[in-house]
Amino acid sequence: MNSPKKDHKYIFVIGGVMSGVGKGIATASIGKILESRGYKINPIKIDPYLNIDAGTMNPTEHGEVFVLNSGLETDQDMGNYERFMGRNLTNHDYMTSGMVYKAVIDKERALYYKGKCVEALPHITEEIISRIEKSAQVNKSDISIIEIGGTIGDFQNALFIEAARMMKMKHPQNILTIVVSYLPVPSKIGEMKTKPTQNAVRQLNSHGLQADLIIARSEMALDRKRKEKLSVWCNVSADHIISAPDIESIYEVPINFEKDNIGDLILKALSMKLGHKNGEMKEWARFVSKVKTAKASVKIAVVGKYFDTGDFVLSDAYISVIEALKFSSYHLNRKPEISWINAKHFEKDKSKLKILKDYDCVLVPGGFGETGIEGKINAIRFARENKIPYFGLCYGMQLAVIEYARNVLGIKDAHTAEINPKGKHLLIDVMPEQKELIEKGKYGGSMRLGAYKAVLKQGTIARRAYGTAEVSERHRHRYEVNPEYIARLEEAGLIFSGRSPDGRLMEIAELSKKEHPFFLGTQFHPEFQAGPLAPHKLFTEFLKAAIARKK
Numbered sequence: 444m445n446s447p448k449k450d451h452k453y454i455f456v457i458g459g460v461m462s463g464v465g466k467g468i469a470t471a472s473i474g475k476i477l478e479s480r481g482y483k484i485n486p487i488k489i490d491p492y493l494n495i496d497a498g499t500m501n502p503t504e505h506g507e508v509f510v511l512n513s514g515l516e517t518d519q520d521m522g523n524y525e526r527f528m529g530r531n532l533t534n535h536d537y538m539t540s541g542m543v544y545k546a547v548i549d550k551e552r553a554l555y556y557k558g559k560c561v562e563a564l565p566h567i568t569e570e571i572i573s574r575i576e577k578s579a580q581v582n583k584s585d586i587s588i589i590e591i592g593g594t595i596g597d598f599q600n601a602l603f604i605e606a607a608r609m610m611k612m613k614h615p616q617n618i619l620t621i622v623v624s625y626l627p628v629p630s631k632i633g634e635m636k637t638k639p640t641q642n643a644v645r646q647l648n649s650h651g652l653q654a655d656l657i658i659a660r661s662e663m664a665l666d667r668k669r670k671e672k673l674s675v676w677c678n679v680s681a682d683h684i685i686s687a688p689d690i691e692s693i694y695e696v697p698i699n700f701e702k703d704n705i706g707d708l709i710l711k712a713l714s715m716k717l718g719h720k721n722g723e724m725k726e727w728a729r730f731v732s733k734v735k736t737a738k739a740s741v742k743i744a745v746v747g748k749y750f751d752t753g754d755f756v757l758s759d760a761y762i763s764v765i766e767a768l769k770f771s772s773y774h775l776n777r778k779p780e781i782s783w784i785n786a787k788h789f790e791k792d793k794s795k796l797k798i799l800k801d802y803d804c805v806l807v808p809g810g811f812g813e814t815g816i817e818g819k820i821n822a823i824r825f826a827r828e829n830k831i832p833y834f835g836l837c838y839g840m841q842l843a844v845i846e847y848a849r850n851v852l853g854i855k856d857a858h859t860a861e862i863n864p865k866g867k868h869l870l871i872d873v874m875p876e877q878k879e880l881i882e883k884g885k886y887g888g889s890m891r892l893g894a895y896k897a898v899l900k901q902g903t904i905a906r907r908a909y910g911t912a913e914v915s916e917r918h919r920h921r922y923e924v925n926p927e928y929i930a931r932l933e934e935a936g937l938i939f940s941g942r943s944p945d946g947r948l949m950e951i952a953e954l955s956k957k958e959h960p961f962f963l964g965t966q967f968h969p970e971f972q973a974g975p976l977a978p979h980k981l982f983t984e985f986l987k988a989a990i991a992r993k994k
Contacts, residue, residue: 447579452586452617452713455607455652458594459624459643464660465687465696466623467520470590471527472697473621475727476706477586478528480718485582486524487536487575487589488517491599495541498890506759510919510971511537514893520590522763526974527697535578540599543570563602571606586713595622595646608651619712622647622654623687626661626669635661637672644677655712656683656705664688683708692734694975697727730773730975737778741989743768744802746784746822748815764808764836767973771982775990786815789822796825804832804961804989807839809919809968813862820846827954832961832988834981837920840952840964841871844924844932851935861922872925891918895943895967897950903940904963905951908984914941916950916967923966924949941965961988 454473458466467488474484494500497508498516509522517537525532547570551561579587591607593600611618624640644654657679659665665686674681685703690696700706701724710717747761765781772779782802788795799805805826807819819839823846826833835843841859848857848870859871894915899906906912929939929949936958941951953963965981973979 447576451579454588454619456590456621459622460639464625466590467523468693468696469623469658470588471523474588475527475697479723482585484586485584487578488520489603490518490539490592493541502760507762510917512894519762529974535581538574567602568606595643604650619655620652621656623658626659628662641676654679658685658687660687662689694731733773737776740780741777742780742802744782744784744805746786746807748810761808763970767970767979767982770973770978771986774978786818789818803993806834809837834985835964840966843964845870847937870928871922873922890921897941900940904953905940908980917971918967
């Protein structure tokens with residue numbers, strides 16, 4: 444068994460009543476608050492699904508796939524943790540049921556269990572505990588905050604809750620359980636109801652765990668009467684029930700939590716010193732103030748494909764892009780007005796493209812597949828020819844290269860191997876080392892994933908924005924700019940301002956300032972490294988150009 448620090452503390456965050464109530468934001472906020480007290484924190488996200496990682500999941504169902512520096516494809520909550528806490532997480536900070544079961548089965552095949560009957564209890568729970576403790580050990584942290592995905596009562600997460608119970612039984616003084624639950628206000632009744640949360644806490648009791656704190660999510664703040672009612676029926680002190688009403692910005696959550704002294708409550712419950720508050724929360728408060736006070740706006744058109752899942756816009760598919768745009772907007776004292784435009788609208792009727800003139804800038808994010816591809820290419824051409832600031836991310840850069848080849852070089856059938864693998868002019872092609880994996884149907888983990896370095900060309904937009912000759916950015920893609928066409932593209936005016944250190948892979952493509960105020964695409968995903976207190980420099984440069992256009 445791994446050995447974390449002596450008296451290492453563990454906080455389990457478990458959801459009640461329904462999913463999507465903000466466990467991830469609550470976990471990230473608690474981590475932010477405890478770090479501001481001088482403690483070293485490591486957050487852990489547990490996803491109960493049997494996938495080994497989030498890489499093969501459909502964004503319209505699961506939301507964005509967030510990529511770590513290591514290349515591990517994870518749940519979007521890992522992005523929230525990184526953004527709130529301002530640091531990079533590791534593979535040890537994430538686990539799925541698939542990872543756990545595979546590890547146990549691999550051990551069984553290797554005779555690790557010496558012929559024993561391998562069962563969910565104790566072998567699966569032991570593997571879970573081992574991974575939690577390993578994360579604490581690797582991070583050399585004081586407190587681990589473990590978010591268990593799903594909701595109390597779900598069959599899928601029962602073994603993770605059981606692992607928490609086993610840890611509580613062994614080290615009762617080192618374990619804290621927080622339930623994030625929802626209190627509905629039915630419109631026809633007009634009264635906040637506590638019964639669903641009461642039932643959720645009782646379900647947790649049936650697992651052998653008692654809630655130490657309840658974070659009560661609702662449309663409005665809890666009054667004292669509701670806190671007292673929950674206290675009686677859930678066996679939790681009224682002062683340990685934290686009101687978490689709906690708010691305009693998720694970045695206000697740590698500040699709201701501190702109004703109920705959540706930091707003091709947690710540290711006292713874990714018998715830890717309260718610590719001295721450092722300047723971190725003051726800096727955070729200044730950022731939140733910018734969010735609230737920004738008056739002038741910047742209008743951003745995001746042209747994408749995941750915008751028509753039923754009757755609603757699935758912005759979760761692009762959550763890191765959205766947040767990166769917000770961070771740079773607020774940094775420039777602007778309020779972002781983001782409009783979701785379905786690329787398919789521009790495929791058959793090009794006259795609709797003129798609506799892009801109503802925006803200060805256009806962004807095409809990453810994605811996979813054929814849906815909306817011609818609409819995106821038409822939008823890119825419109826932005827290029829009408830001098831509208833354009834930013835392409837991953838697929839957005841690849842399509843910009845294809846658009847340039849078609850309409851400037853005159854290669855009318857320029858395409859990507861992802862869509863037309865037998866095409867004559869494949870400006871974007873799959874990496875040779877990945878072809879064998881794809882032919883065998885091995886798509887999971889078959890991409891260029893994680894952090895790679897890029898060397899920047901002097902005198903370019905990218906080099907000026909970054910202010911450095913070399914950068915490291917995160918990737919998630921299979922296809923690259925085909926080297927056979929690079930010389931022709933450059934002769935026609937496209938600048939590859941970022942390349943891999945060996946010069947083989949194109950990382951950034953742009954047009955000169957003389958040609959366009961801002962026309963730039965990245966093969967990587969800069970949004971994965973943007974934070975509230977550290978906006979990404981390319982996003983900021985993009986929005987500076989948008990603001991200049993507005994003026």
